[in-house]
Amino acid sequence: MIATTFSDRKTRDTALSLYGAMSGLGIVVGLLLGGVLTDVLDWRWVFFINVPIGLLVLWGSRTLVTADRGRGRLDTLGATLGTGGMVALVYAITRFGEDGLTDPAALLLLGGAVALLLVFVTFQARSSSPLVPLALFGDRNRAGAYATMLLLAVGPMGSFYVITLYLQQVQHFSPLQTGTAWLPFAAGLVLGAGTAPRLLLRLAPRFVATLGALLSAAAAFWFSTITVDTGYWTHLAPAMFVLGLGFGLGILALTQAAVYRVDPDKAGIASALLNSAQQIGVALGLAILAGIAASVTAQPGNTVLAAGEALASGYGTALAAAAGLLVAAAALALTTLDARPNTSQDVSGPAGAETEPVS
Known part of the structure; x- marks a missing residue:
């Protein structure tokens, strides 16, 4: 909707920046509210809370712009x-x-x-x-954005899950303390989402997305050195901030690469594919990193260690794998996305209409 509602480049960039910032704000609220509900009531309430939130979203949807109704059918x-x-x-x-x-x-x-x-x-x-027009993958820039998003989501969200387990099972944080501990990640995400549009006026999506992926990789590698007594303020909090910063930069750069300069009637599916790639990446990231952590923790050499040390070893290995996946995301962005910044004010219209061939 942002892509089709705002034709002016500056306004559209501002809208995307605010959209990304709201994601960071939602994470803050979710972390704190989830911790409170788990501590005060029961962990199952983190699912029930979606009911009033969903009703609020439904009520707020009355203000959305009404578009011409298409004639497509559900596949x-x-x-x-x-x-x-x-x-x-x-x-x-x-x-x-x-x-x-x-x-x-x-x-x-x-x-x-x-x-x-x-x-x-x-x-x-x-x-x-x-359901998925395969022609959208014919543009290398857009296909690269989808593939990079999948890998980018694997790292930060998988790291998010693993470090949450580490905080509660090794450092014995309460649910509320764990939620509060992740606030630096949200701060980095908001900063990255706010900074990305200005960077994208000067730099190509290729370089901004690569920078975001490399920052996230550095944070994941930083996390991978955890031990049973790793300090929060000197180790975890800075890495959380860098992780969020890189993710925010990457998300905005890939969103621009995927939905800018696409036919209006295909803007919805172009955006949906990017979101689907992110959600699939999250699911795969959780499964892959949790599997690695469990396998390493259960290795014969770790069974003789104290429980905390064995868990930290498994979590550290999983986070190192996340760093590797994020380096792969950076390489993919560097080789597939546009090499020149899009400086035009009007970014609507057919894909590739204002883009020179990728070098």
């Missing part, structure tokens, strides 16, 4: 195949982490995921109204 079969394939893939990765690479159920799930996703792609290529 039910495509949605079923795509969702089934991704669920099977994430569940397979989770089982691999819990039961090893030879787990029969996990291997069966992995085979099912590959089959479903291949059928999904084949069906999308032949459908008259596909």
